[in-house]
Amino acid sequence: MKSKQVTIKDIARQLDISPATVSRALKDHPDISKTTKKAVVDLANSLNYQPNSIALSLRSQKTFTIGVIVPEIIHFFFSSAISGIEAIAYKAGYNVIICQSNESYEREVANINTLLSNRVDGILISISKNTRDFSHLKKVVNMGIPLIFFDRVCKDIKAHRVIVEDEKGAYNAVNHLIKQGYKRIAHLAGPETLEISKLRKKGYLKALEENNIANNPDYTIVADNKKDGYHGMKKLLSYAERPDALFTINDNVAVGAMQAIKESGLNIPNDIGIIGFSDDQKITSLVEPHLSSIAQPAFQIGQTAGELFLKQITNPDNQDFEEIVLETELIIRESTDNRKTLS
């Protein structure tokens, strides 16, 4: 679907303003009004405008700074990914500045604007779970600044992406439970807005189907944190036919569920087996029994995102974007192993 390349002049003509104004609007220049900027950016997006290398070379000199935006640094997964980004960035002479969106769309927009006015050479982002409008990210692309998505990505923007095999990881987790002899497998699932929640749910359902286990819709409950995990498990335990195993969207949810199971006097793994999906490798070996989990290569995700940035900055004209899918690992610990009573 090759078409004639849209230029700044085309945008200027359609809006009846000068090419210089369009150019400065795309660079978020302070002299240009917000109304004009919005009109230019909207039109550039709808025409699928891509800056060419001449426009790019007109950008001011490099700052050797990369901006990273994540939902929350307090999560081990994101701070590990940032360490991976830094490992690559430092070696190539870049420094890294980090912003948190705190799962707020408005804060994410403010972060993008802060990083742009700091003239970062690239932006690496894992989007907030409340981001549904992507024009702040399209603006980055329009300005010719490399944009890399990792973990939580936006499929509608032409940019490099790094994700993990969420569906296959979930499939492996549930398959493992089935091999251990568990039959009534529940799923404490993530918020449905996130792509990763959908993929992990899909993997769960696929493993059930392949093993001829009927899906009981009551066995899927949305639970996003430790407290939710506790209450979700309480509900599952109240069923006449309670589950004998559980796959959780993340390890924090698993920890909450384990607490509910212990309080009920049931044994892990004999009465109920439980497996998580690791956002925090540290937790799995602190809880008792140690928690089986699907390990995500958070550091490697960051490294790969950093490498894709370097690739793009050395060839800014590149429009051939990659989606790199990293493997997960099934780590079997006490919570699903050495089961003594088969039900």
Add this chain to the structure above:
Amino acid sequence: MKSKQVTIKDIARQLDISPATVSRALKDHPDISKTTKKAVVDLANSLNYQPNSIALSLRSQKTFTIGVIVPEIIHFFFSSAISGIEAIAYKAGYNVIICQSNESYEREVANINTLLSNRVDGILISISKNTRDFSHLKKVVNMGIPLIFFDRVCKDIKAHRVIVEDEKGAYNAVNHLIKQGYKRIAHLAGPETLEISKLRKKGYLKALEENNIANNPDYTIVADNKKDGYHGMKKLLSYAERPDALFTINDNVAVGAMQAIKESGLNIPNDIGIIGFSDDQKITSLVEPHLSSIAQPAFQIGQTAGELFLKQITNPDNQDFEEIVLETELIIRESTDNRKTLS
């Protein structure tokens, strides 16, 4: 100790260069050579030069961005403190960008330079444990940019500081162990370069002394992480007269020590009582038995640092710097409670 205010002209005269060059050197202007910058900054430091409000008003317009530098965001303590800073900053219309020093002096210097070239309105920092030269921080002060220390501070620089009552917190921890009937109390201590390690050690010794318990120097071992905690405890357990209680510099060290105690077949809290110092409140309730600990108000430390920044930016001439010391809290959990066997 009031003396005549040192001006840019004084520095220019002594170095035989123009006042404009001095001014630009202090602003880290790219046109000025590194040698000249170093000469100017060194002399400014030794003369205790402070920029006046006229110089400050000449600075370019505000960016409404605060820079924060911490050793490692992966530590719950620092990410909580950053959340506290953000809570204050966002309300006042500032955005926050974060850098990690990764405990490297060189990276900390690079971070300062990145933040300065991004023209942040202020820098809030917890210094790396390998920082022994402070000229990069003095440069910030010389440029008239508000600098606030939190947690790990530098006492040689005139700036606001926020710390916790490390000595009193440690004293309370050890006093609690003594009240519970423990008599041979060991200390897994922090690296001696850090002020907080010294203060916590001091609190430990003070509690022993006040309770007429002789200090056994063999009972203090330096241990900075979980692995160190494990090996430090192994060593303590090998003594002919092993300790019956332990106070650790942080909770991660305590977790390692608990593993060593469990492996030896001894019971916590009956045979050995253990109390930590919380850099990560989450851990304390994940381990079994739950870990007693001195809780630090990490979020409040961040908030207070944020408030001191706002105070300084609204009155940049202020030279009356505060040291705010926040209280800790003794939280008694299973690892020191309900002891059944008194030795």
